[in-house]
Amino acid sequence: MSKDKKISTSECGNRSTCPLTNTLDLIGDKWTLLVIRDMLFIGKKQFGDFLDSPEGISTNILTERLKRLEKNGVIEKRPYQKNPVRYEYFLTNTGNALKPVLMEIAGWGSVHIEGTKGPTKKELEAMRKQYTQ
Amino acid sequence: MSKDKKISTSECGNRSTCPLTNTLDLIGDKWTLLVIRDMLFIGKKQFGDFLDSPEGISTNILTERLKRLEKNGVIEKRPYQKNPVRYEYFLTNTGNALKPVLMEIAGWGSVHIEGTKGPTKKELEAMRKQYTQ
DNA sequence: CGGCATCCGCCTCGATACTG
């Protein structure tokens, strides 16, 4: 097992090159993913919508995640009222491109992790109705 | 010891468990993913192979991740020598089913995260040769 | 209510030493 010079790009995995670790550094933690999931599949938009999720994200975490996602071009915000200014958050094209990614992940989990079960389409639809106009 | 994992609080929507968060609770952290990536795309099998990764996983972390993956049916181990017993680790069908998942994630990262670049096919092939017989 | 800042406990990881 020649342990001498390996391939120069063996650095896949450090933060700058490997697409896998890069992606998961960005969206791979629990809270970020919940936010994106709720935007993508349920249609949530406002700060309070995310806070209301049964998982109970706290405000500072939510704030920080929204900022990170915005900074990385996954979401954008747009004011929907002034005085005081309030923002709606929505996915950019980049963010929407995550849909097949999430579905692939969820699909694997549904099949291979026991006890895992997403909401039915009917439940999804009902949830979505609460947030989309 | 067996200090339980944080798999506890991932409730999705209703009381049913969310396949997204479940999956990422299992494989979503940095080190677990690197192990799976190396098995899946490079063909690494042995403890030392993973240790040699340029990211520098430490032995206790590696041990813990391998155990968790085995416990969850993603990998299995098989002794390849006795006295002392040494194990090879390999993906189960469940584990192999992660391939499209990882590729989807990596695909998104390649396109949407700047500066992200995986190894070329040629480099991948070269890496693989070191570990597969 | 929407959003931010601070404090602090706990968990995770990394380093290291040790066994077979």
Next chain:
DNA sequence: CAGTATCGAGGCGGATGCCG
């Protein structure tokens, strides 16, 4: 080389309070 044990440091996240 394969794997275990221990311990300290740092970061994440929960609680809370403040401000517009």
